[in-house]
Amino acid sequence: MAVHWLQTGLAKRDLQDMEGALDALERAVAFSPTNPTAAFAYAQVRFETGREAVTAFERARALDPANPHLIRTYAAALAAEGDAARAQSILLDTLTQHPQWLDGHKGLATLRVAIGQRDSFDESYRRAIAALPGSLSLRLAHLHLLQTAQAWEEARTHLAQAHQALGPSRGLEVARVSIESESGGPLSRDPHLFDALKDWADPGLDLCRVRHALRLRNPEAALARAKPYVSTPQARLFWPYLSLCWRLLGDPAAPWLDGAATDYVRAIDLGLSAVELSQLADDLRALHTAQAPYLEQSVKGGTQTDRQLFFRPIPSIQQVRTKIQSAVAQYLASLPPPREGHPLLAPARDKPILFEGSWSVLLRAGGFHRVHTHPMGWISSALHIEMPDRAAAGPAPAGFLSYGEGPPELELGLGPTHQIAPKAGTLVLFPSTHWHRTVPIEAGERLSLAFDIRQPT
Template sequence: MACRPFFCSFSNWMAFRLMVTDADAIIERVRAARRVGASEDVLQALKEAVRTNSSDARLWHALGLVYRDLADSRPAVDALSVASRLMPSSAAIAHALARATHEAGGAAYELFENARRLAPADGAVLLGRAAAQMAEGRGHQAIADLQIILHSNSSWIEGHELLASFQWMMGERDAYGASVTAALAGLPKNHQLWQCYFDLLVKVERFQELDQRVTEARRIAGEARVFQVYEAVSASEIGDDERASKLFDVMQPIQQIGLAVRHIRHEARYGRFDQAAAIGERFLADQAVQQMLPYLASVWRILGDPRCEIFDNTPQLVGIYDVGTEIDLSGLARVLRQLHVAKAEMAGQSVRGGTQTDGPLFSRTEPEIQNLKRLVATTVRKHLRRNLAQFSHPLFGSKPDVVRFAGSWSVRLQGAGHHTPHIHPEGYLSSAFYVTVPEPPQRGVAPSGWLALGAPPPELNFGLSPQCYVEPKPGRLVLFPSIMWHGTEPFAAGERMTVAFDIAPART
């Protein structure tokens, strides 16, 4: 009997089996590395595997995903394009190519459409498709399409969340959350939908409405712990100390750090700082302690606890670098203005009177953005080596030569725009790079428009002033701990455009 040429000898058959086994082993190794954030460890082996077996779409797919993890969009798109040509029927590859293209700043809508044809019920594909529409300046169409999908899939939580976010950014404030209320009309006892609606109200600080809606939810859907949680939050935020305190007491012991943060906010807001400190100190060993530390540090500062000094030693924690002469600021400004397609700020963010870009800015391939990325990475390395080598801060245990971006974006503020005081719990080092700032006559009297560091949100009534102010200047990069309260003072007129990013701890 004739045989296929490749298998005409036992040695060739064994070579084929070894090649397949090696590819499978490498792909499994890549999956394991990506699960623990170690994509860089497998990149070289994966590149060698692709050279050896260039017709294996799975290897090209894995290579694209690793490059995407490393925010290296150009080779990610190239690798995923090859994978798509080799296996055009793969929905996973089509989706990955669409996402990588979108993050790189390319036109991705048609690629998401292709992925949708291959996987019409994949919610992640539908979310990406809507994000691509928004990025390409078709925000209102994205809203209309999401509404159609939610009409027949009313329990799709992620769809409701994205729709509400887009409505807020596009100025459709009256419609914010309307899809969830419509869904609840048909599914009135769905606790997930109620929680989704409550979260939307918290994001935009509509606490009076939240309080009313929790009462309505109890009446319709019965008692549940989730309703207790949101009633405690709303009662605290609207000033009902007695009711909120009783609710927090009923929920003891509180094990979830997110709820404990709400509890420390409540106790500190009403001047019970010893109780607030006790709440925060219980979570000092928690993996998510970054959420708690800003509140605890402020409480320690009020109580005169010397432990606050490690967080409030501002001169040593903050770095100011004037590096604007090393890049084309005007070219960068032109690129960034094209990305600010929303009409208003994002829901749940600190921006007031401005817009914020969506997606990882430093994954985009425009030369102006990549030049800035290289510049800030170099400056961050210098900052860590120069200022922190002799400083023992609990969140600076990272390797100074390894810079991992946990997020990157641009903010554009105009007349009276500002940031409310906030923190970034996902990183350990945060930033503000000033691309444009209003001229001094437009800005107003100092510190109008300046960066304020160390002052908690005013609604907490802590009475703490900023530890320092930093004057904005074009080309100035300011670095500070992500857990340090930071916001900006409003300015009178003009444009203030920044790039910001968070640095994640390197793996040890």
Template sequence: MTIDAALEQAAQGGLNAEALGNLARMVLATGEEERALPWLRAAAARSNDARLWQWAGLLERAIESLDLAVISFTQAARLAPNDPSIAHGHARVTLDAGFDAVALFDRARRLDPANGEVLAGFAAALLAAGEGAKAEALLDAVLVQSPLWVQGHLHLSQLRALIGRADQAAASFERALSAHPGEPMLWQGLFDLYVSAENYAALADAVDRARAAGVAARETHDYAAIAAAELGQIARADSLLAATSSPLTVWRIRHLLRQGRLTAALALIENALAGPDRDAIWPYALIAWRLAGDPRVDWLAPSALVKIIDLAPTLPPLDQLADVLRGLHRAQGSYLDQSVRGGTQTDGPLLNRVDPIIQAVRQSITTAVESYVAGLPAIDPAHPMLALRRDRPVRFAGSWSVWLRGGGHHANHLHPQGWMSSALYVALPDRSDDPDPHAGWLTIGEPQAAIGIDQPPLQLIEPRPGQLVLFPSWLWHGTRPFAQGDRLTIAFDVAPPV
């Protein structure tokens, strides 16, 4: 049955609870949740069916109406207090809405003690409540009992970084490997940790230790190639990359660019842009085309795709907003896999918080994004930004706040999960005595330092309080360090339209 046919039957009262659940699954898959929500809500209220309330909550969560999702899941949990999936959903939407969810996750864990997502959520709820040490102890105790839970090790690694214990990020992996030295999954998890943290020296060492422990070369070869390439070991990287059948396309391109082998890099880029993984290639195409003087640079990254919008007139008072944001910065360290240097980043989807000041900011941002999308150039099926449809509501793939202190900055990076990315300036340091005239400025189009290509930014943007900057997520961006003071921002990624 199509969505249209199911909606027509729902309007006539012809769908039972199971059919309404199937309708909910379909609209979740196609991003059309708002079409089905009225019928799900009405049926749930009419029948007092816990599963229908759960489906309503899931659709409300998908459209980021967390206030309504909390109400729906509260109803579902009241009707089915011992249902593990309802308990987990109730805890999750409560946490994402910005409420204390520790007790709800504790209950969800008791109902489903082996569910890794519940355990990770419980740890996140404890961290949000200022109980980082308890969150660490929780995950560590579980990993003592279940040392092969790779995702749990990765959660604990990130958590330890956030509570200021980044030096212990790999400790649980190492403990598990001491008991299971030949377990490939554990080694791969450790390799992935070092790749995400861009710690390629540690990756190379881990690969050597895995081989010494008897792990097969097929499990380690690609990671050895990545480490050699990123460490600038040219001959070794060439040999290892030539000997693998894995694409490793991005890593090959980075290696070629780093070594100045532009012709080979361009050929690989052209081939990759014709394939299914082209989205990961555009940032490197921009670097290579700039080096080659290719006129497609102006097509790929026209300055018009970067917009500066003054949101100050539509935002809550910035001093009040700054107070709210500072209260959310409970971390003592930064994410292992993020760009923040010398500061902290909030956890969880910031713009989903059911807080009147945050919701006012969200509304202002949403209006600005809608205006930006409406003003984009015509649809271009070949372009990574302009190929996508424009008729979907604005959804966020992530949102957070960053608080940088003196000397802090963002390393140049990009956002592979987003369609467009952003910087909204809430509080800025006094830069009058800073020797760098561009201290704290946003850079657009300057490659990541590790690639070793000295290209100037396509744009340098001076931050101003209340100013929002929007730009394509695949564009390299970062900030210049500033000497003293602090810098408070909100950032978000707009999700690619379904």
């Protein structure tokens, strides 16, 4: 019986029926309280739905004390419930015993950034490297973290130390060219920067090559490097760059991919009343507990909630989730007929609507989203809940959603293809491959809700 309820709970979790999953997993634990898999799954779903989960994780950890995935999520639950000090202590103790636990290092660094301890966010990597100076994987993981944080000088310093300790290696050469290409240093426009790696094909390296070619004003070379990936699992990383290449070259494939201004970007009024919007705003603000956004996020001058927002059993959030699912179905039904090979139009549209992620963003004066795309999604969104009035936000287009501008660091000179003025209660849907950003607001606060729809398979 315990196996039945465990399998049922995991299946419901996969379908994002989180309340059904929690009920089934609670039954699994009741039938088999010493089953470590059931105990971990139950704790995990409690955490994912925003419930108190520390007690459940402690029971699960007693059954499986060496499980690294359990330890990392347990630490996240502790931090979420206000005990960041203990979360750090548990991660540090585990990392002392297992200094090459890369996920643990990343989890600790992410936690420290979120609680405002940016100055020491990579401390565990430094300690581990001091203990294991010959570990290439540790050094590469540390360098990747520093690049994500755009800590370029620290990255160069640690790269030089890695070279001194380990000698030359292909991994360190990849790190070097990535740092030099992306940091804006003197080699960022060197056409020969990647020559030593010309015989090595790798998706991450090729993405860096694409960006470097665009930075060198060579969209033909960028296109040749990106196009082979459209039929691979990495396609969604490269589609946005194909758009830039085709636009720069005046290729008719650009409108085929992106459509005209309103073909794929739609604004839908969800019909939320002022009372409903006010309650939703209060509930979302209560979830903004982080001191700073995570390193990978596009948020600047604000915060983003953690975990799947739509998994939380908060009435206002579940109400808007239902309205959103209906709006997404409406959006899908209004799209043009399927087109072979198109990242938005090719996937099947008759599958259940599942969320790849859902979150809320609170931007303060001067806050904005930098130019980005959503490579994990199929359809992306913005639902504005509260906006400062026009006088506080600043003259138009302050606060607007802006589409089509390429990453500013590439200096491509591409302006926006279109912009949308935000309106409380209006949901904007668009392809996840679209480049987009928000124009900074001058004063006040901007509260929004967003999500990605998972591509059907």
